[in-house]
Amino acid sequence: MRNLIDITDLSVEEIDQLIATAEDIIANPAKYSRVCAGKQLATLFFEPSTRTRLSFESAMLSLGGSVLGFSEAGSSSTSKGETVGDTVHTVSCYADIIAMRHPKEGAPYAAAQVAEVPIINAGDGGHNHPTQTLTDLLTIHREKGRLDNFTVGFCGDLKFGRTVHSLVNALSRYENINFVFISPLELKLPRYVKEEALKKKGIPYAQTTDLESVIPQLDILYMTRV
Amino acid sequence: MNIDSIQNGVVLDHIQAGKSMDIYRYLHLDKLDCSVAIIKNARSAHLERKDIIKIDSPLELDLDVLGYIDPNITVNIIRDGKLVEKKHLELPKRLTNVIHCKNPRCITVSEPQLDAIFLLSDRENRRYRCAYCETEFHK
Numbered sequence: 001m002r003n004l005i006d007i008t009d010l011s012v013e014e015i016d017q018l019i020a021t022a023e024d025i026i027a028n029p030a031k032y033s034r035v036c037a038g039k040q041l042a043t044l045f046f047e048p049s050t051r052t053r054l055s056f057e058s059a060m061l062s063l064g065g066s067v068l069g070f071s072e073a074g075s076s077s078t079s080k081g082e083t084v085g086d087t088v089h090t091v092s093c094y095a096d097i098i099a100m101r102h103p104k105e106g107a108p109y110a111a112a113q114v115a116e117v118p119i120i121n122a123g124d125g126g127h128n129h130p131t132q133t134l135t136d137l138l139t140i141h142r143e144k145g146r147l148d149n150f151t152v153g154f155c156g157d158l159k160f161g162r163t164v165h166s167l168v169n170a171l172s173r174y175e176n177i178n179f180v181f182i183s184p185l186e187l188k189l190p191r192y193v194k195e196e197a198l199k200k201k202g203i204p205y206a207q208t209t210d211l212e213s214v215i216p217q218l219d220i221l222y223m224t225r226v
Numbered sequence: 227m228n229i230d231s232i233q234n235g236v237v238l239d240h241i242q243a244g245k246s247m248d249i250y251r252y253l254h255l256d257k258l259d260c261s262v263a264i265i266k267n268a269r270s271a272h273l274e275r276k277d278i279i280k281i282d283s284p285l286e287l288d289l290d291v292l293g294y295i296d297p298n299i300t301v302n303i304i305r306d307g308k309l310v311e312k313k314h315l316e317l318p319k320r321l322t323n324v325i326h327c328k329n330p331r332c333i334t335v336s337e338p339q340l341d342a343i344f345l346l347s348d349r350e351n352r353r354y355r356c357a358y359c360e361t362e363f364h365k
Contacts, residue, residue: 083337104333106358110340125331127359192360196347 003112003119007130007170015137015170016147022138029062036065042095043069044087045122046078046102052122052132056099068094085114092116099131126160133166140220148175151217155182156224158189164224165193172197179205180214187226235260236287237302238279243267245296246277252291252324258283290318294325294354319346321354329361 003009010018025032041060045053048071057067069091070076078087084102088111091098097118100108105125112119123129141147152171158164158181168189171177179198181189188207198205208214215221241249246264249255255262260283270276284305292299293315301313321344327334334340334356343357354363 083339084333085337085340102333103331104336105329105331105361106356107333109358110333110337124333125359127331192347192355192362196360 001118003108003115003121004130005108005112005119005121006128007133007166008173009130012173015134018134019138019141019147022134023142032063034064036060036063039065039097040095041065041067041069042091042098043067043071043122044076044091044098044100044102045069045071046073046076046084046100046107048072049101049123052101052129055135056120056122056131084111088115088119123162125162127162128166129162130166132163133170136163136167136222137170144219147171148177150176150219151178151180153180153182153211153214153218153221154189154224155211155221157187157226158183158224159187161224164189164222167222168193169197172201172203177203179203180218181205181207182209182211182214183207184209184226231307232261232280232282232304233307234284235280235282235304236285237281237304238292239276239300239302240270240273241277241279241299242296243273243275243277246279249279249292249295249299252295253287255279255281258285289313289315290321291324293318294321317346317349317352320344320357325354325363327356327359327361328364329356329359332356332359332361334358 041056043053043056053071060067073079076087084107088098092115095117097120098115099120099122100111101122102108102124105127107124108119108121121128121130137147154164154168168179194205238249243266246266250264258281260281263280265278267275268278287301289301292301294317297315297317299315301315302309303311303313323342325344326342329335334342344354344363345357347353347355355361356363
């Protein structure tokens with residue numbers, strides 16, 4: 001059984017395939033309107049979310065499936081002290097797949113150790129957000145027609161920006177991507193992301209606090225809130 | 227100084243000088259009721275000084291813990307007063323419940339019943355990262 005905890009759980013070939021499928025869904029939605037009929041998605045959102053939760057629920061309903069779940073920890077047994085593992089173990093009995101948002105980093109990894117159905121990480125603290133990355137890759141692909149040979153700028157809170165960490169990891173696997181990280185010194189990209197995604201692969205990157213000076217060299221600018 | 231030879235047990239040799247008490251604690255040797263000898267600052271041909279621990283009981287040691295503390299330690303297994311096996315250690319790829327994540331945002335901090343799992347990310351620099359949140363471990 002597979003999970004999507006980190007974007008690198010998917011190979012580059014699988015990501016390319018997903019993007020091609022997404023493009024086809026956009027072009028031919030009726031073709032996919034029953035592909036998840038009879039399947040249930042549980043959305044376990046231990047912290048509030050508008051876009052991610054509704055995206056998951058809308059997607060499952062559009063594919064002919066159904067959804068159940070909760071949208072804040074207060075309305076689940078977490079408020080009574082239940083652990084993530086216990087919650088997920090129980091929900092595994094009701095659903096075919098679980099999408100999970102949690103404020104604690106690594107909670108989806110913990111869930112995946114005990115779940116009997118696949119876990120999708122829908123954001124864990126300031127750590128990762130792999131499904132946002134799939135959306136970002138689709139956007140880049142639709143706008144530029146490719147996912148390689150870019151200079152990409154990332155600007156904002158790069159320390160706690162989970163979407164940044166996942167997107168850097170994803171893009172680092174494509175050919176000839178240069179990275180420029182623009183942030184206040186206190187919010188620089190974490191060392192583990194630079195080391196695992198960039199340094200080990202010898203991928204060039206630059207860090208600066210000055211957005212204006214680097215804008216001319218960028219093909220794509222990814223902005224996050226500070 | 228003379229320390230008696232052991233008949234059936236384990237000798238941990240080539241411990242970096244000063245590290246023997248760390249090993250004593252990590253391996254919970256204080257819980258044993260057999261004889262345990264800690265020799266500090268012994269002369270060594272390879273290391274200028276070394277520590278040695280002799281345990282007079284044929285117990286199974288957690289080699290991952292030992293490898294994490296100091297992969298240069300040699301584990302000598304003694305049976306009937308003779309050396310029957312010499313184990314050389316290496317840095318373990320995975321550590322379970324040896325070290326704990328200090329990232330306050332990590333799920334293992336709020337749910338301490340979870341196994342504390344760390345994965346070796348950089349053998350050369352002996353770096354481990356939390357399997358849950360990827361935070362690097364610092365002593």
